[in-house]
Each structure stands twice: as structure tokens, then as C-alpha cells.
Amino acid sequence: MAWQKRVLRVDLTKGTCNEEPLNMEWAMQYLGQRGLASRYLAEEIDPKVDALSPENKLIMVTGPLTGTTASTGGRYSVVTKSPLTGAIACSNSGGFIGAEMKNAGWDMFIFEGKSEKPVYLHVENLKAQLLSADELWGKSVWETDEILHNVHQDPLAKIACVGRSAEQGCLYSGVINDLHRAAGRSGVGTVMASKQLKAVVVRGNLGVGNIENPKAFLTATAEAKKVLAENAVTAEGLPQMGTQVLMNVINEVGAMPTRNFKEVQFEGAHKISAEAMHEPRESDGKPNLVTNAACFGCTIACGRISTVDPKHYTIENKPEYMGASGGLEYESAWSLGSDTGVDDLDALTYANFICNEDGFDPISFGATVAAAMELFETGAITLKDTGGIEMRFGSAEALTKAAELTATGEGFGRDLGLGSKRLCEKYGKPELSMTVKGQEFPAYDPRGVQGMGLAYATSNRGACHLRGYTVSSEIMGVPVKTDPLSTEGKPELVKGFQDATAAVDSTGLCTFTTFAWTLEDIAPQVDAACEGNWTPESLLEAGERIWNLERKFNLDAGLTKEDDTLPKRLLKDAAKTGPAKGAVNRLDEMLPAYYEARGWTEEGEPKPDTLKRLNV
Amino acid sequence: MPEGSVGNSTFIEILANTSIHDVLLRYEIPKDTVHLVLLNGIYIEPEERETPIFSEGDVLALWPPVAGG
Numbered sequence: 168m169a170w171q172k173r174v175l176r177v178d179l180t181k182g183t184c185n186e187e188p189l190n191m192e193w194a195m196q197y198l199g200q201r202g203l204a205s206r207y208l209a210e211e212i213d214p215k216v217d218a219l220s221p222e223n224k225l226i227m228v229t230g231p232l233t234g235t236t237a238s239t240g241g242r243y244s245v246v247t248k249s250p251l252t253g254a255i256a257c258s259n260s261g262g263f264i265g266a267e268m269k270n271a272g273w274d275m276f277i278f279e280g281k282s283e284k285p286v287y288l289h290v291e292n293l294k295a296q297l298l299s300a301d302e303l304w305g306k307s308v309w310e311t312d313e314i315l316h317n318v319h320q321d322p323l324a325k326i327a328c329v330g331r332s333a334e335q336g337c338l339y340s341g342v343i344n345d346l347h348r349a350a351g352r353s354g355v356g357t358v359m360a361s362k363q364l365k366a367v368v369v370r371g372n373l374g375v376g377n378i379e380n381p382k383a384f385l386t387a388t389a390e391a392k393k394v395l396a397e398n399a400v401t402a403e404g405l406p407q408m409g410t411q412v413l414m415n416v417i418n419e420v421g422a423m424p425t426r427n428f429k430e431v432q433f434e435g436a437h438k439i440s441a442e443a444m445h446e447p448r449e450s451d452g453k454p455n456l457v458t459n460a461a462c463f464g465c466t467i468a469c470g471r472i473s474t475v476d477p478k479h480y481t482i483e484n485k486p487e488y489m490g491a492s493g494g495l496e497y498e499s500a501w502s503l504g505s506d507t508g509v510d511d512l513d514a515l516t517y518a519n520f521i522c523n524e525d526g527f528d529p530i531s532f533g534a535t536v537a538a539a540m541e542l543f544e545t546g547a548i549t550l551k552d553t554g555g556i557e558m559r560f561g562s563a564e565a566l567t568k569a570a571e572l573t574a575t576g577e578g579f580g581r582d583l584g585l586g587s588k589r590l591c592e593k594y595g596k597p598e599l600s601m602t603v604k605g606q607e608f609p610a611y612d613p614r615g616v617q618g619m620g621l622a623y624a625t626s627n628r629g630a631c632h633l634r635g636y637t638v639s640s641e642i643m644g645v646p647v648k649t650d651p652l653s654t655e656g657k658p659e660l661v662k663g664f665q666d667a668t669a670a671v672d673s674t675g676l677c678t679f680t681t682f683a684w685t686l687e688d689i690a691p692q693v694d695a696a697c698e699g700n701w702t703p704e705s706l707l708e709a710g711e712r713i714w715n716l717e718r719k720f721n722l723d724a725g726l727t728k729e730d731d732t733l734p735k736r737l738l739k740d741a742a743k744t745g746p747a748k749g750a751v752n753r754l755d756e757m758l759p760a761y762y763e764a765r766g767w768t769e770e771g772e773p774k775p776d777t778l779k780r781l782n783v
Numbered sequence: 784m785p786e787g788s789v790g791n792s793t794f795i796e797i798l799a800n801t802s803i804h805d806v807l808l809r810y811e812i813p814k815d816t817v818h819l820v821l822l823n824g825i826y827i828e829p830e831e832r833e834t835p836i837f838s839e840g841d842v843l844a845l846w847p848p849v850a851g852g
């Protein structure tokens with residue numbers, strides 16, 4: 168079992184909260200989190216609905232291992248139709264609220280309709296109610312969190328909420344939980360705010376029993392923890408350096424998108440790297456990094472807790488930013504740094520604080536600022552458009568001002584909240600937008616890592632590294648080393664990563680475990696916890712099923728083969744330096760073989776046989 | 784890091800027929816702690832690390848097993 172087998176359906180239009188049984192037939196095919204909620208969403212909404220209309224739904228969902236003693240078993244996801252991409256969105260987060268939902272007795276919360284007035288959901292074990300959020304609307308994530316903890320007089324309550332950016336319609340706002348953990352991508356927070364739902368407060372102490380074979384589960388989870396503890400990446404690399412260890416690595420291999428992907432190596436990378444976060448600074452002799460941090464039940468602890476230099480211009484007379492808070496991950500350091508050409512570690516840390524404080528995705532934000540900088544430097548926008556900000560590559564002041572404005576939707580912040588695609592279209596330069604399906608790229612240049620080009624182009628939620636992280640193989644050699652500059656074998660590699668990731672994303676476990684674990688380590692844990700027979704093969708098949716279900720949703724939403732592509736810059740303009748010098752991404756060599764490997768037609772549509780085989 | 788390093792990098796002089804393993808030996812870096820070896824950004828397979836490989840001005844980068852995302 169491991170599922171609580173209970174769904175909370177919240178009708179925001181009517182103001183009601185109702186309990187219903189979990190559809191176990193679907194759970195046996197789609198597990199939980201990403202897979203299971205996608206199945207519900209595909210069943211319950213017309214994929215063509217306007218993402219910001221009351222007809223869209225928003226699902227907060229746990230996995231069967233969420234809240235158990237499995238390492239990293241604290242994950243939850245937010246699934247909805249994305250306003251940024253028009254495709255299905257699933258954003259995954261750690262922290263503590265997922266485990267709390269489970270402990271309160273629930274597998275998922277489904278939000279439908281739209282409230283007339285701002286509300287928040289309060290859940291205490293099996294009791295759920297909607298309460299007025301009039302006083303919370305217009306408040307940041309951090310303020311909302313503090314107020315709600317005070318109102319309920321419960322320091323242990325776990326809170327997820329949206330910030331001011333989402334209320335203002337920024338299209339890449341996330342849902343932030345536990346102050347600085349985020350279901351960050353694709354605008355899931357924007358959908359939440361469009362329903363006038365400000366926050367979800369959960370308190371649960373019912374426990375997560377329901378383990379099918381407790382003895383086998385304890386053995387399987389203990390063995391799997393041992394694997395994490397003995398692996399150099401999960402035992403040392405990630406806790407010590409965080410994901411940020413990649414900054415210098417990716418720069419060295421020449422796959423570091425720089426200044427809106429004009430270049431592939433950033434001369435300032437070392438200044439904003441994990442190593443730099445460990446360096447004591449002049450002003451107070453302390454390093455940027457205060458400590459690492461772990462999500463619920465995690466024995467890896469990759470999280471970063473940082474401070475901004477007390478002498479830095481960004482926090483002068485602003486005591487609220489002087490304390491320690493969520494620090495830079497590789498993705499945010501890249502987007503806020505290399506992609507904008509800014510090498511000021513403290514400016515990036517501050518901008519990252521603002522992203523957490525008001526709940527917007529630092530990847531999409533940094534990438535949109537990068538696009539704005541190129542628009543500015545090419546004269547497509549002027550000081551008049553930016554409200555007087557000199558949007559030049561390398562300007563820390565422009566970056567931090569842009570963050571402050573995007574947080575509240577003021578001035579040029581409203582334009583930045585559109586995301587790179589709509590911003591570049593608005594100013595007549597769509598070719599400057601570095602996006603797939605309207606979502607901004609993460610931190611790997613597909614000219615230097617060929618497989619990632621295919622992974623981005625075919626990702627069901629638009630450009631994303633977490634849908635098929637072939638970097639792991641192409642650069643790090645996990646599980647096997649492949650040549651990043653070759654396209655050979657990449658269609659199958661991408662498919663394999665995509666399917667395995669979809670399965671892991673549906674279990675309640677963190678995808679970072681897969682630097683040490685394979686499905687061979689994960690399957691025994693799922694199998695011991697859940698009814699059914701879960702093997703590496705059946706997990707992989709569930710992953711493939713999920714991938715095809717998402718694909719079908721997107722096709723039904725109106726996306727086509729034409730959307731499986733990359734910006735011209737990456738297909739036509741060769742990398743200028745490094746090992747990839749002279750290379751473009753050779754997507755056309757990979758895409759047809761990928762469709763074939765997937766059992767799709769030349770038009771990229773799953774063949775009836777494929778859907779039948781997978782029971783989609 | 785050896786004396787004279789700036790941040791995480793340093794300049795070294797080596798003889799023409801030096802292999803990557805010779806460099807590791809010189810700086811007492813255990814072979815099995817080095818996972819990712821890049822020469823001018825290009826991955827060097829473990830079996831190529833025994834043979835002379837360097838030319839003037841090359842950049843050698845070494846990491847333990849790393850990953851992120």
C-alpha cells in the first residue's frame with residue numbers, strides 16, 4: 168500500500184472540501200506524484216482550456232514513498248496545465264510539506280474552479296477547510312509564512328504558498344513551500360494565484376503506515392541508504408559542494424550558455440562557483456555558504472543555506488535580507504549569473520533570495536533578463552521601455568533591480584514577468600528567445616551536450632534538464648560515459664533517461680538519488696511499500712506510460728511536431744570556443760530515430776499499438 | 784593545491800613525455816579519487832591516462848566524482 172488512498176477535492180468556486188477514495192487502478196499504473204496526477208488531470212480537464220481559467224485544475228500530489236523512512240522520501244509535485252507553455256506542467260519539490268500531507272492522511276489535493284475572494288486551505292489531519300486570505304493577498308511568501316504560523320499558533324505547520332509575482336500574473340511563478348523549496352517551473356504558482364488560492368497549510372500526525380511489507384521495506388531502505396552513503400557523489404560531492412559543483416565543470420567542457428546563449432563559456436564562472444561559495448569574504452571573513460540542508464528524510468542534503476555579504480549594496484539598510492536563507496543552486500547561479508554575464512556572487516545570492524521571497528522561477532527569470540539584455544544591447548528596447556534601467560550584460564544592478572520589479576510586477580517587471588518568448592515577441596525579435604515550447608532553457612548548452620538538445624526539444628514541459636538528464640552520462644559518466652559531441656545512440660539514451668525519470672518522479676523520491684541509485688535500488692523499496700509487483704522493468708514501463716500520457720495531453724492541447732525544436736541560434740550558430748567550437752546541435756540527426764524508438768509516427772504521435780501496449 | 788595556486792588553478796611545467804598519471808603522482812593525488820579528467824575540456828578515458836598526452840599550453844582539469852542538476 169503506502170498510499171493513504173484518500174484524495175481531498177477542493178472546489179474553490181463553491182468553497183467546499185470533500186474527501187474521495189484514491190483511484191487505485193490508476194495508482195497501480197501511474198504510482199503517484201507526476202504520473203498519477205497527470206492521469207487525473209488528463210481525465211478531468213480539456214487539454215485545450217485556458218491555463219488561467221477556472222476550468223484548469225491544480226493538483227498537489229505525493230508519491231507512495233513520500234513520508235516514509237526511505238531516503239529523500241519527502242517529495243511532492245504540483246501538476247496542472249502551464250500558462251507559460253500551454254503544455255502539461257509538473258513541478259517537483261522537496262522540503263517538508265509533502266511528507267506532512269501524507270501524515271495528515273492524504274495522497275493528493277485537487278483544486279478546481281476559482282474562488283471569488285482570496286482563500287487558503289487549512290488541513291489538520293482529516294479536517295480541511297477554506298479560510299479567508301484577504302489579509303494575505305499582496306504579501307510575499309516569507310510574510311505569508313510568518314503570518315500563517317502565527318495565526319494558527321503552530322510552528323510545526325507546513326506551508327506552501329504563492330508570492331506577489333504570481334498574484335501579478337508573472338507567467339513563471341512557482342509554489343514555494345517551507346520558505347525556500349519550490350515547485351518552481353512552468354508557472355504552476357501563477358495557476359494557483361489565478362484561482363485566488365494563496366496558501367496551503369498542513370498539519371498531520373496520523374503517520375504513514377500502510378506499508379505492504381514493513382520488514383522488507385526496512386531492509387530495502389536501509390540497503391539503499393548504504394548505497395547513498397558509500398557513493399562519492401551522494402555522500403560527499405552533493406552535501407559539500409551542492410549542485411553548484413557543476414559550474415566549473417560545465418564551463419570547462421564548453422557547455423555553459425553565456426549571455427543569452429551567444430557564447431558557451433563564461434569567463435566569470437569561477438567567481439560564482441561552489442568553490443567561490445566556500446571562500447571567506449573580505450568584509451566579515453565568512454564564506455557565502457553557511458551550511459548545507461536536507462529535505463524530509465534525505466540522507467544526501469544537497470541544499471544550500473547562504474548569506475549575502477553584509478557590505479554588499481543590495482542589502483544596505485535591509486535587515487530582512489541579512490540572515491541566512493536558501494542559497495544558489497547550479498541552475499540559479501547559471502541563469503542569474505552566466506546567462507546574464509553577471510559574476511557578482513552576492514548579487515546573484517540576493518536575486519535568488521528575491522525569487523524565493525516572492526515565488527518566481529530563477530531559471531526562467533534569469534533567462535528572461537538575459538533576453539532583455541540582448542534586446543537592449545541590440546536597440547530593440549530602450550531606457551523608455553525599461554523604466555531607465557541600463558539592461559546590459561554583466562550589470563549586477565540591472566539584474567537585482569529586475570528581480571525587485573518582477574517580484575511585485577511593477578514597471579519593467581511586468582514585461583519581464585511575460586517570460587522570454589512573449590517578451591521577445593512583444594519587441595519584434597522572437598529569434599532572441601532561448602526557449603522550447605515557451606519555457607526557458609536551463610544550464611547546459613546543447614551545442615556542447617548533443618543529447619540534451621534532443622531532451623530539451625522533446626521535453627513534455629518545455630526546455631528542462633530534469634526530464635531527461637543525459638548530462639549525467641555525457642559529461643559525468645553516470646551510469647556510462649558517452650561522448651557529449653556525438654549524436655550516436657542519443658535517441659535511445661534520451662528515451663531511457665526520460666522514462667526512468669518519469670518513474671522516479673512518481674515515487675516520492677528525489678531524482679538526485681539516481682547519481683548513486685539505479686532502478687535496481689529503487690524497485691525493492693517501491694515493491695516492499697506498495698501492493699503490486701514492482702521491478703525495475705515495471706517501473707521503466709510505468710515511466711514510458713507516463714511519458715506517452717503527457718505527450719498525448721500536449722497533442723490534444725494543440726502542440727505538434729513543430730514544437731519539438733530548438734531556437735535557431737542553437738541549430739545554426741556554431742559554438743565559438745571550447746571543445747564544442749564549430750558545433751551546432753544536430754537535432755535533425757536524432758529526432759526521427761527518437762520518434763521511432765518511442766513507437767511514434769513520423770509526425771511524433773504515439774501509434775495506437777504503443778498506446779495499447781502501455782495501456783494509456 | 785600546490786604553492787602559487789590562484790583559486791583552484793595553477794601553472795605547472797612538465798617534461799614532454801609526461802602522462803596524466805605522472806602528474807597525479809607528482810601531486811600525491813590518489814588515482815582512484817580522480818574521476819573526471821578533462822584535457823582542454825575533452826574527457827580523457829581511464830586507459831589514456833597512462834600515456835604521454837600533453838602539448839604546450841594544455842589545460843588539465845581534475846575532479847572527484849561530481850554530479851548536480
Ligand code: SF4
Pocket residue numbers: 239261262460461462463465466467468469470677678679680
Ligand atoms: S538530494 Fe537535495 S533536493 Fe533531493 S531530497 Fe535531498 S536535499 Fe532535497
